[in-house]
């Protein structure tokens with residue numbers, strides 16, 4: 475059993491609270507990703523679980539056993555760090571074998587485990603080399619290999635791919651996901667990269683300022699963000715936000731966004747017209763904005779006039795930045811076939827089925 479429970483966990487460094495009342499249950503075999511901006515408490519949460527930091531308050535359990543008082547080596551976990559922390563004077567084999575030797579495992583057993591892990595990671599040709607004779611990607615695999623040989627109940631990984639270039643990251647990401655499937659062990663993975671989080675996690679725990687905002691599946695985080703922060707953090711380019719005003723005329727409620735009146739009953743029927751304390755913010759994802767000549771037949775909504783300020787042709791998509799007459803900035807992911815010119819003014823279609831609304835506390839309504 476290697477389920478994990480954070481129960482009202484707090485970590486303070488002096489007066490500063492790095493992790494603030496963390497409650498989180500992680501299932502046995504789950505791949506959970508901690509994500510959030512720099513300094514939000516991701517690494518600290520992982521280090522508390524690993525036993526590398528003491529817990530100020532609350533209980534962390536692995537399986538059904540509280541581990542607050544246990545030293546790191548008694549927690550049955552293995553951690554891969556961003557820096558890899560390989561021993562430079564030791565061969566790859568010895569780096570991978572080191573922890574098993576400390577445990578006093580028989581020589582033949584160690585050899586078998588190291589070779590099997592090396593094969594799984596495709597580094598069996600490199601066992602005699604020293605870390606400085608390896609590429610970044612190969613070092614990263616050695617660091618993962620060193621964790622695998624221990625057959626821990628839980629793998630902890632703190633930004634293990636951040637030293638790799640973009641292409642290698644994509645490959646290594648797939649390898650770690652495959653490894654998780656093969657090993658069927660609980661993985662907890664820290665990253666500040668939301669794409670990594672979305673592609674790898676069974677569930678993602680989004681943190682901000684030491685506080686867990688939302689822990690959910692990638693699809694639920696994307697479709698049902700609990701607040702404006704999660705809505706803006708998940709998805710690239712980020713969701714657009716616009717200040718809107720609620721107005722009542724002739725017994726109907728509207729959201730006023732510049733010249734546009736958005737009929738709440740029609741476009742946000744799941745909301746009560748009087749819901750939420752103003753000021754209100756409207757949220758629209760870039761992929762829910764359409765070029766007037768490329769509107770799929772099942773998409774309906776209202777239009778907004780906007781002027782092109784910047785065009786980024788990505789091949790498979792066209793990311794275009796706009797200014798609206800009211801002075802809002804807006805980013806849209808348009809059909810790559812669209813011919814868009816700089817400074818051109820377009821009547822963009824907004825998919826009215828995909829609107830988000832946030833109240834004064836930035837909670838999703």
Ligand SMILES: Nc1ncnc2c1ncn2[C@@H]1O[C@H](COP(=O)(O)OP(=O)(O)OP(=O)(O)O)[C@@H](O)[C@H]1O
Nearest residue numbers: 487490492510511512513514515516517518519666
């Ligand atoms: N040993 C320490 N002493 C004092 N403050 C610390 C210590 N370790 C971390 N902190 C502070 O706690 C906060 C959370 O740090 P943490 O390393 O968990 O952030 P993170 O989310 O992993 O960020 P990053 O993405 O930059 O790695 C930061 O403000 C950091 O400065």
Ligand SMILES: [Mg+2]
Nearest residue numbers: 516517518632
């Ligand atoms: Mg960190």
